[in-house]
Amino acid sequence: MEQGTVAAVREDRGFGLIRPDKGDDDVFWHFSTMKLCGIAELRVGDRVEFEIRRDPRRGKDCVSAMIKLPPAPPNDA
Numbered sequence: 001m002e003q004g005t006v007a008a009v010r011e012d013r014g015f016g017l018i019r020p021d022k023g024d025d026d027v028f029w030h031f032s033t034m035k036l037c038g039i040a041e042l043r044v045g046d047r048v049e050f051e052i053r054r055d056p057r058r059g060k061d062c063v064s065a066m067i068k069l070p071p072a073p074p075n076d077a
Contacts, residue, residue, distance in 0.1 A: 003069070006046045016042060018050060018063060027052055029063035039068050047071065 007019040007026050016034075017026040027050070034042060042048070046068060053064040 001049045001051055001065075001067070003047065003049050006042050006044050006048060009042060009044055018048060018066075027061055027063055029066065033063055034066065037066050039066065042068065 002020050002022065004018040004020040004027070007017045009016040014031045016029050016031075018029060019026050029050070047070075048066050048068055050063045050066040052061045054060070055062045
């Protein structure tokens with residue numbers, strides 16, 4: 001699984017985007033995927049772990065599974 005940060009949430013349209021840590025293009029996710037994975041809510045800045053699959057209808061990559069990660073501990077350095 002890859003890790004990334006939620007970059008956008010469009011509640012009015014039922015989707016969002018994740019910015020992968022490895023620097024690839026943002027990846028589309030649909031609210032139905034989030035709910036299937038047991039996640040009630042995602043906000044911009046949340047950390048997630050996710051899997052990508054190719055959507056045959058759109059010909060683009062999209063999230064097929066995700067896990068919401070706990071927030072990073074504060075940097076007390």
